Amino acid sequence: MIRPFGPNEVLFILTAIQWTLALSAIAFAGGAVGGLLTALARVSANRILSGLALGFIRVFQGTPLLMQLFLVFFGLNIFGYGVNPWVAASLALTLHASAFLGEIWRGCIQAVPQGQSEAAHALGLSYFDRMKSIVLPQAARIAVAPTVGFLVQLIKGTSLASIIGFVELTRAGQIVNNATFDPFKVFGLVALLYFVLCWPLSILAGRMERRFAAASQR
Amino acid sequence: MYQFNFAPVFANFDHLLQGAWVTVQLSFGAMLLGLVVAVLCAAGKTAGPAPLRWLIDAYVELIRNTPFLIQIFFIYFALPVFGLRMTPNVAALVALVVNVGAYATEIIRAGIESIAKGQVEAGFALGLKRHQIFRYIIMKPALRTVYPALTSQFIFLMLTSSVVSAISANDLAAAGNDIQSRTFAAFEVYLVITAMYLLLSLGFSALFSLIQRLAFNYPLSR
Numbered sequence: 001m002i003r004p005f006g007p008n009e010v011l012f013i014l015t016a017i018q019w020t021l022a023l024s025a026i027a028f029a030g031g032a033v034g035g036l037l038t039a040l041a042r043v044s045a046n047r048i049l050s051g052l053a054l055g056f057i058r059v060f061q062g063t064p065l066l067m068q069l070f071l072v073f074f075g076l077n078i079f080g081y082g083v084n085p086w087v088a089a090s091l092a093l094t095l096h097a098s099a100f101l102g103e104i105w106r107g108c109i110q111a112v113p114q115g116q117s118e119a120a121h122a123l124g125l126s127y128f129d130r131m132k133s134i135v136l137p138q139a140a141r142i143a144v145a146p147t148v149g150f151l152v153q154l155i156k157g158t159s160l161a162s163i164i165g166f167v168e169l170t171r172a173g174q175i176v177n178n179a180t181f182d183p184f185k186v187f188g189l190v191a192l193l194y195f196v197l198c199w200p201l202s203i204l205a206g207r208m209e210r211r212f213a214a215a216s217q218r
Numbered sequence: 219m220y221q222f223n224f225a226p227v228f229a230n231f232d233h234l235l236q237g238a239w240v241t242v243q244l245s246f247g248a249m250l251l252g253l254v255v256a257v258l259c260a261a262g263k264t265a266g267p268a269p270l271r272w273l274i275d276a277y278v279e280l281i282r283n284t285p286f287l288i289q290i291f292f293i294y295f296a297l298p299v300f301g302l303r304m305t306p307n308v309a310a311l312v313a314l315v316v317n318v319g320a321y322a323t324e325i326i327r328a329g330i331e332s333i334a335k336g337q338v339e340a341g342f343a344l345g346l347k348r349h350q351i352f353r354y355i356i357m358k359p360a361l362r363t364v365y366p367a368l369t370s371q372f373i374f375l376m377l378t379s380s381v382v383s384a385i386s387a388n389d390l391a392a393a394g395n396d397i398q399s400r401t402f403a404a405f406e407v408y409l410v411i412t413a414m415y416l417l418l419s420l421g422f423s424a425l426f427s428l429i430q431r432l433a434f435n436y437p438l439s440r
Binding site: 058059062063064065066067068070071074075077078079080152156157159160162163170173174177183184187188190191194195198199202 | 220279280282283284285286287288289291292295296299300373377378379380381383384391394404405408409411412415416419420423
């Protein structure tokens with residue numbers, strides 16, 4: 001039976017935004033932890049550690065997010081952890097975000113002049129204190145704009161979780177479309193909602209980038 | 219303990235290679251057509267009248283701030299409502315062109331804007347002809363500036379193209395779905411396919427940086 005595209009359908013799609021946001025938040029939080037570890041491993045003097053981090057980044061930046069989702073989804077299943085789209089989507093997106101944030105933040109850490117770290121070393125600060133008080137605070141300022149930019153990519157990326165059956169914004173749209181056969185309105189609305197989520201972040205990232213560029217030119 | 223079974227994957231390996239070939243064709247086709255879109259849009263944005271600039275801005279921002287999956291659903295499911303019906307492969311190509319066109323517009327625009335005005339004026343002052351100024355003062359440095367961004371955009375496009383399997387275009391990811399549904403060796407199939415994507419992106423990255431070294435390895439006076 002074909003239903004008309006009415007208020008109930010709109011409401012169903014609107015409420016699905018919370019799952020897109022929840023998944024984005026989980027992936028970003030997990031990716032922040034993983035990304036920091038990856039970035040630190042990547043800049044460390046330990047060859048094995050930095051090599052492993054490089055391999056991790058290359059694999060996740062060189063393969064489609066869709067395949068990463070599939071591998072985690074079916075991989076969890078064969079190792080006996082069931083097929084739970086929540087767990088699979090969160091884990092896959094966290095790994096994905098860790099690799100990308102790791103590479104972004106590596107660049108930011110390396111943009112902090114070497115002399116800063118050397119001076120801290122000369123003052124007798126330990127590795128932990130050097131990173132915590134000298135290098136990372138300076139790197140964080142450089143990192144804000146590209147990190148916000150990546151957040152847009154991550155929110156868009158959560159749409160792929162719909163393919164493994166996670167009901168977020170895109171999957172909600174598909175469900176409504178299957179019931180109403182009104183793809184123009186349904187996918188138009190879904191696209192608009194993603195746009196409303198992502199556009200302010202894009203503008204913010206662009207502004208911060210320009211402000212930072214102007215500040216570092218002085 | 220799970221028993222890995224790669225036999226069905228390698229029994230259907232020609233199917234996978236076929237899918238990989240479609241992925242490469244789709245990516246190159248979309249990149250070339252997308253560059254045409256991007257050059258036109260970048261020209262419109264730098265030299266066109268205000269309404270045209272707004273229109274191009276709207277296109278670029280709309281595409282860059284919505285997921286590719288929604289874009290392809292819109293093109294494949296919503297456009298037929300207006301009588302624009304496409305086969306999955308054509309819809310996939312159109313969606314990829316629309317998508318990469320928006321990203322490449324920004325890259326090309328940045329390339330054009332990276333040429334300082336004084337450079338062109340200096341060219342005129344030296345008595346260079348217009349086509350010489352276009353070729354040596356604008357195109358060569360601009361191309362060198364945008365080349366790395368465009369090649370990484372190509373890799374990104376190739377990885378994004380796996381999403382076209384969602385409308386059953388017959389690319390590499392779709393070949394995987396196909397074999398997976400017949401053999402149930404899901405993990406093994408996607409493991410091999412992911413490795414194939416990795417080889418493709420590493421291979422093309424290496425090829426592009428080789429071309430970069432051969433073609434753009436000249437000193438740039440600043």
